[in-house]
Amino acid sequence: MINLKKTTALFFMLLNICFSNAQETAINKESFDAVNLNYPGLEKVHQLFNEAKYNDAAKELLTYYRNRKTVRHPDFNIGDEARSRGKEIGKANQEKADNALLHKFQPHKGYGFFDYGADINWDLWPIKDNEIRWQLHRVTWWHSMALAYRSSGDEKYAKEWVLQFRDWEKKNYLGRSAENDGIAWRPLEVSERIQSYPAIFNLFVVSPNFTPAFLMEFLNSFNKQTDYIPQHYSKEGNHLLFEAQRVLGAGAFFPEFKQAEQWRKSGIEILNREIKLQVFADGVQWELSPTYHVGCIEIFTKAYNAAKMAGLEKEFPESYIKTIEKMVLVTANISFPNYNYPMFGDTWVVDKAVRLKQFSSWSKMFPNDGLIEYYATEGATGKLPDYLSNAFPNGGLYTFRNGWENKSTIMVLKAGPPAEFHAQPDNGTFELWVKGRNFTPDTGCYIYSGDAEVTKMRNWFRQTRVHSTLTLDNKDMVITEARQNKWKTSKNLDVLTYTNPSYSNLNHQRSVLFINGKYFLIIDKAIGTATGNLGVHFQLKEDSKPVFDKANNSVYTTYEDGNNLLIQSLNSDKVVLNEEEGKVSYSYAKEISRPAFVFEKPKNDNTSQQFISIVYPYDGNKAPKITIKPNPGNDFEKGNISLNITIDGKTNAVKTTLEQ
Numbered sequence: 297m298i299n300l301k302k303t304t305a306l307f308f309m310l311l312n313i314c315f316s317n318a319q320e321t322a323i324n325k326e327s328f329d330a331v332n333l334n335y336p337g338l339e340k341v342h343q344l345f346n347e348a349k350y351n352d353a354a355k356e357l358l359t360y361y362r363n364r365k366t367v368r369h370p371d372f373n374i375g376d377e378a379r380s381r382g383k384e385i386g387k388a389n390q391e392k393a394d395n396a397l398l399h400k401f402q403p404h405k406g407y408g409f410f411d412y413g414a415d416i417n418w419d420l421w422p423i424k425d426n427e428i429r430w431q432l433h434r435v436t437w438w439h440s441m442a443l444a445y446r447s448s449g450d451e452k453y454a455k456e457w458v459l460q461f462r463d464w465e466k467k468n469y470l471g472r473s474a475e476n477d478g479i480a481w482r483p484l485e486v487s488e489r490i491q492s493y494p495a496i497f498n499l500f501v502v503s504p505n506f507t508p509a510f511l512m513e514f515l516n517s518f519n520k521q522t523d524y525i526p527q528h529y530s531k532e533g534n535h536l537l538f539e540a541q542r543v544l545g546a547g548a549f550f551p552e553f554k555q556a557e558q559w560r561k562s563g564i565e566i567l568n569r570e571i572k573l574q575v576f577a578d579g580v581q582w583e584l585s586p587t588y589h590v591g592c593i594e595i596f597t598k599a600y601n602a603a604k605m606a607g608l609e610k611e612f613p614e615s616y617i618k619t620i621e622k623m624v625l626v627t628a629n630i631s632f633p634n635y636n637y638p639m640f641g642d643t644w645v646v647d648k649a650v651r652l653k654q655f656s657s658w659s660k661m662f663p664n665d666g667l668i669e670y671y672a673t674e675g676a677t678g679k680l681p682d683y684l685s686n687a688f689p690n691g692g693l694y695t696f697r698n699g700w701e702n703k704s705t706i707m708v709l710k711a712g713p714p715a716e717f718h719a720q721p722d723n724g725t726f727e728l729w730v731k732g733r734n735f736t737p738d739t740g741c742y743i744y745s746g747d748a749e750v751t752k753m754r755n756w757f758r759q760t761r762v763h764s765t766l767t768l769d770n771k772d773m774v775i776t777e778a779r780q781n782k783w784k785t786s787k788n789l790d791v792l793t794y795t796n797p798s799y800s801n802l803n804h805q806r807s808v809l810f811i812n813g814k815y816f817l818i819i820d821k822a823i824g825t826a827t828g829n830l831g832v833h834f835q836l837k838e839d840s841k842p843v844f845d846k847a848n849n850s851v852y853t854t855y856e857d858g859n860n861l862l863i864q865s866l867n868s869d870k871v872v873l874n875e876e877e878g879k880v881s882y883s884y885a886k887e888i889s890r891p892a893f894v895f896e897k898p899k900n901d902n903t904s905q906q907f908i909s910i911v912y913p914y915d916g917n918k919a920p921k922i923t924i925k926p927n928p929g930n931d932f933e934k935g936n937i938s939l940n941i942t943i944d945g946k947t948n949a950v951k952t953t954l955e956q
Contacts, residue, residue, distance in 0.1 A: 330519035354508035393444035406884030424747035442499035454503035540566035579622025580691020585641030585718035698813035711778035721773035724765030740881035802826035838890035852919040
């Protein structure tokens with residue numbers, strides 16, 4: 297039975313290959329409707345067209361594209377074939393390319409390969425995650441097939457790509473159904489295709505399977521898809537930015553289209569408008585998700601480079617470039633020494649090589665910025681700024697640090713304004729890096745959207761209680777709109793205080809004191825008339841093997857290398873320590889169990905309640921003994937702090953105010 301299935305599948309594939317030339321669309325006058333035949337370099341094409349020699353005109357147009365040197369792709373250009381031949385394209389790309397020959401596609405990197413059948417079933421939805429359905433129509437494996445072709449010279453990749461391109465066109469035409477239009481023709485997916493097509497075009501155009509008839513099919517499809525986007529732009533957010541950037545890029549790479557100038561103008565107009573709307577004055581992108589923040593940097597820089605290729609870079613004002621630089625500096629300031637940043641919102645860990653490549657690109661764009669150069673060269677060159685801790689109050693990102701090296705202590709905390717889809721109800725959450733270890737990775741998001749079961753999985757990771765912040769009755773925050781009360785840095789004490797109207801009739805005020813560049817005192821106040829059970833939650837790295845000392849309301853890690861962390865409640869009133877379910881997602885659709893806990897106490901009336909927690913990194917395998925003693929004048933309610941903190945017998949006086 298298995299052999300019969302394989303034989304049948306092979307038969308259909310061979311049948312498709314045998315009849316591929318028969319599928320070619322006849323070339324006629326209308327085939328050239330999208331092309332500006334008056335474009336410089338197309339004189340011979342135009343002449344043949346006027347003589348009604350449409351096949352010859354298409355052949356001449358193909359010759360033009362096979363020899364075009366006036367437009368340069370950032371990565372893949374005609375004439376580079378010899379340099380690419382025989383070079384490795386990476387295991388992942390090779391696997392995608394070879395599986396694609398069998399119609400086994402990997403729409404989303406969070407999952408494996410799915411068999412879409414000998415006669416490709418573009419409607420297959422193997423797992424009810426919407427991203428699988430949408431991203432199938434990004435056809436990302438076509439780029440892998442193109443790389444495999446350029447490396448090997450094997451025509452099987454080119455032949456199969458032409459077949460798949462035509463098959464997609466035949467089965468996913470615009471207007472087939474409302475459902476299919478909403479998936480295959482979602483503007484973001486269309487923009488993904490038109491962004492990838494130029495590289496694929498350059499990699500395959502030299503193939504004998506890339507015939508004049510196919511050229512006209514390709515160009516008309518590209519024109520239709522690009523022209524579709526400006527008429528269906530997303531309303532706002534990063535989708536709109538992606539779409540505008542890619543429409544601009546399409547007009548820059550294919551200036552021979554009649555609509556090319558209009559596409560370029562459309563993209564530039566939207567990006568000039570949206571960079572002012574979607575990026576706060578301090579450089580933080582409004583979705584408050586580091587992954588999408590960096591994604592928007594890439595959008596803005598790609599758009600600028602595309603405009604430069606078309607000689608239109610002056611259409612972007614100086615403020616546009618300065619905003620990009622601010623965004624890069626935000627990324628540098630919230631990054632840890634391993635080049636990852638906190639997993640706030642829909643963020644996952646990234647490969648260091650990817651981030652280094654980005655910083656290298658940004659450094660070329662901003663050659664006079666020492667911090668960007670520092671990150672681009674792993675500290676070999678460049679210059680560190682004259683500050684350590686830094687705040688981006690508009691976006692609500694705060695970094696406490698005692699250095700920029702791997703051995704440093706760095707906390708990044710999020711307390712910002714309302715944000716879009718990729719943010720979470722998590723104001724106050726933080727990640728803490730100490731001497732090469734991220735002790736408190738944020739929860740991540742696990743997955744995006746889909747059926748009820750998939751949505752339930754996503755919602756678990758979005759809960760307020762699975763972040764390092766305060767909850768009322770374990771419910772999600774109703775509002776994330778933090779107001780900064782104080783930010784002050786000094787040699788031995790950095791202070792942040794913000795207030796967030798988290799629940800109806802309950803404000804959460806959190807103060808973080810970074811003391812002597814060594815440890816943190818966190819003071820949480822629940823202010824308002826609401827009553828219920830209060831909890832201050834913490835989560836730890838999955839391999840931390842913590843000890844839960846309920847008698848002393850303390851939790852400490854037990855890493856054998858001696859790089860450890862103690863989190864302890866120092867409340868004088870009754871607080872209960874309880875373990876909680878904890879999970880973390882470092883990559884899409886993958887989750888790991890990890891330790892989590894909460895300090896809890898009731899709020900029975902209008903009186904404000906406080907939690908006093910110390911977050912103390914230490915060396916060794918024995919947790920320190922820590923106590924605090926309020927001095928005269930200490931008043932948590934009024935925000936006047938005067939404490940003696942004693943750690944293993946050594947006392948340190950801390951005196952400050954929590955508000956300006």
